Structures are given as structure tokens and as C-alpha cells.
Amino acid sequence: MEENNVFNDKIFNFEDRLVRFAGECIFFTRNLNKSFENEYYKNQLIRSSGSSSLNFGEAQGTISNKDFVFKVSLAVKELKESRNSLKIFDYIKEGDENIRILLLKEVEELIAIASKMIMNKK
Template identity: 40%
Template sequence: MMKRENYDLEDRLIEFAVQSIDIAEALPRTDAGRYLSGQIIRSGTSPALVYGEAQSAESRKDFIHKVSIMLKELRETRINMKIMRKKGFLTDTPLITNAIREVNELIAIFVKSIQTAKKNNE
């Protein structure tokens, strides 16, 4: 397992996007499975894409806004994963367990990032 402090945040977000796609592709091809699949592909890949925008933010306020969008998408993805678990899709497989652990870590990172940026903006 890689040490987190040496693991580039962009790479983590890209890896999380890939995990989200893997989960989507593992869902059953039912109406609910297809719906949740589309949702997790959108919300699970969005943070990696918005991260690139945040790196080029035009101001601290713009940075905070973009990171807030990432946080919203990560939380949406986490809830989607919890729904999948509750419904019995991918229950306790390493795929979903690892993705939920990672999304929780990413949320914590970006909550702290927003707090720091707001404090530095004062």
C-alpha cells in the first residue's frame, strides 16, 4: 500500500474516478442498477475533472467555490454507495469497501482544504 503523503491528490482523484466506473460496471442491469450506475459515473468522476479547474482558479474565492463543488460531488457519491450497500448491490466486496473508505478520506481532505483557504482569505 502506498504512503498517502507521497500520493499525489490528482492521482487519488483519478483512481477514485476509475473505482467509481468499476462499481458502475459491476451493478446489475436492472432499472435501479442502470440509474445508480449513471449517477455514480457522473458524481464519482466529476471531482477529478473539477480538481484541474481548481488548480487554475483565478482567485481564492474561485478556488473555494471549485473545491466546494468537488466536496458536493464526493458526498453525493458516498450516499450513492451507501444506497447500493443498503439495497444489497456489491455488499461488503472490497470494491465498495475500499471506495467508501477513499471517499471518506477525500471528503476530509477537501473539508480541511476549504477551511484553510477560508482562513487564509480573511
């Protein structure tokens, strides 16, 4: 695995990490082979990774803990969908292997962080 990758730069702001994850998913999909299957899962990955960032952005503007938990829960749902799309690409060995591994590691960390935020608000 590459020692010099974008995820080596530590970002401590969760929203910024979500934005970076969504952007890196876009970069990953730009290099996929053109096929019906890849287009389908590529579009899913772009939507779900971006949606996780957008939902967390909305969570920051909520008034109650209940609303915050709901919005962050939506972000977790979208992150899990992103993870699933990445796992499919991993299973069929599509795209750059090193980048797939990095994205899968990052999405696991993002899910864990967001889930902890939810538990702390309950």
C-alpha cells in the same frame, strides 16, 4: 477485506487520488447486475465521481482563493453525492462488498482532505 487492493498504493497527489477514485467507481459499476435501479445509481455514481475530479482540476487553474474555494466546494458536493450512491448500493447489497467498503472509505478520506483544503484557504 482484501489486503491487496488498489487503495493500498499510496498516492499523495490529491488530483491523482480523485482520478483513481473515479476510475475505480467505473470498474465497480461494470460488474453490477442489470436492473433499472442499478442503472440509475450507476450513472449517478459515474457522473458524480468523475465530476469531483474535473472540478478539482479546474480549481487548480483558479486565480483567487475565492474561486479555488468555490471549485473545491463543488468537488466536495460531488464526492458527497458519490458517497450517497455508494451507500445505496451498500444498503441493497449490490456489487462486490469488499470493493464497496473500500470505495466508501476512500470517499470519506477524499471529502476530509478537500474540506481541509477549503478551511485552509478561508
